[in-house]
Amino acid sequence: RMNSARQILYKIAVSGVPERVLDAVPALEHEAYKQALRYVAGRDREDAFSRVRELAADGVRASIDLFGEQVTDPLVVDQAADAYVDLAQAVGELPETTSLSIDLSHVGLDISSELCTDKLQRITAAMPAWCRLEIGAEDATRTDRVLDVSLGAATSGARIMQTLQANLRRSADD
Numbered sequence: 001r002m003n004s005a006r007q008i009l010y011k012i013a014v015s016g017v018p019e020r021v022l023d024a025v026p027a028l029e030h031e032a033y034k035q036a037l038r039y040v041a042g043r044d045r046e047d048a049f050s051r052v053r054e055l056a057a058d059g060v061r062a063s064i065d066l067f068g069e070q071v072t073d074p075l076v077v078d079q080a081a082d083a084y085v086d087l088a089q090a091v092g093e094l095p096e097t098t099s100l101s102i103d104l105s106h107v108g109l110d111i112s113s114e115l116c117t118d119k120l121q122r123i124t125a126a127m128p129a130w131c132r133l134e135i136g137a138e139d140a141t142r143t144d145r146v147l148d149v150s151l152g153a154a155t156s157g158a159r160i161m162q163t164l165q166a167n168l169r170r171s172a173d174d
Contacts, residue, residue: 045087052094063098064091064098068103068106069136069138071108072110077106084107084123096131102134104145104146105142107119113149116149120149121153124158133153133159135163136163
């Protein structure tokens with residue numbers, strides 16, 4: 001269980017409040033973006049692809065993600081899945097040290113596992129044969145569903161890498 005300070009910080013982080021504050025105060029948004037550059041390749045595909053190529057030239061593997069999670073609107077899920085399919089097709093332009101990353105709650109997990117599985121199949125079918133999809137562990141409330149969908153995709157032949165939560169006691173068994 002999370003301690004109360006972590007619970008408060010988590011609730012703030014997932015509330016959308018930080019994004020709204022950053023969007024409302026351009027100076028804060030600019031500073032936050034500068035701080036995130038160590039982890040975020042850029043604001044658009046061209047920035048990300050350029051950074052991935054630089055990292056590959058230095059012998060570093062990279063993963064590309066479209067930010068988003070906890071989506072419960074079917075229209076937004078469809079848009080996210082379409083964007084991932086487009087990205088999966090375009091990643092063929094990149095070095096073979098590149099992978100894609102995804103949070104399954106971005107593509108329908110919070111609506112249904114079946115919907116998410118359908119979107120995940122579309123995405124993995126669009127990926128080059130050499131590319132792997134790294135699926136984020138997300139939070140503990142989704143662990144079983146994330147693992148079920150991930151394992152289903154992997155047993156169907158998709159090249160999957162599943163992250164596990166380091167702070168869950170069950171992760172060693174998973």
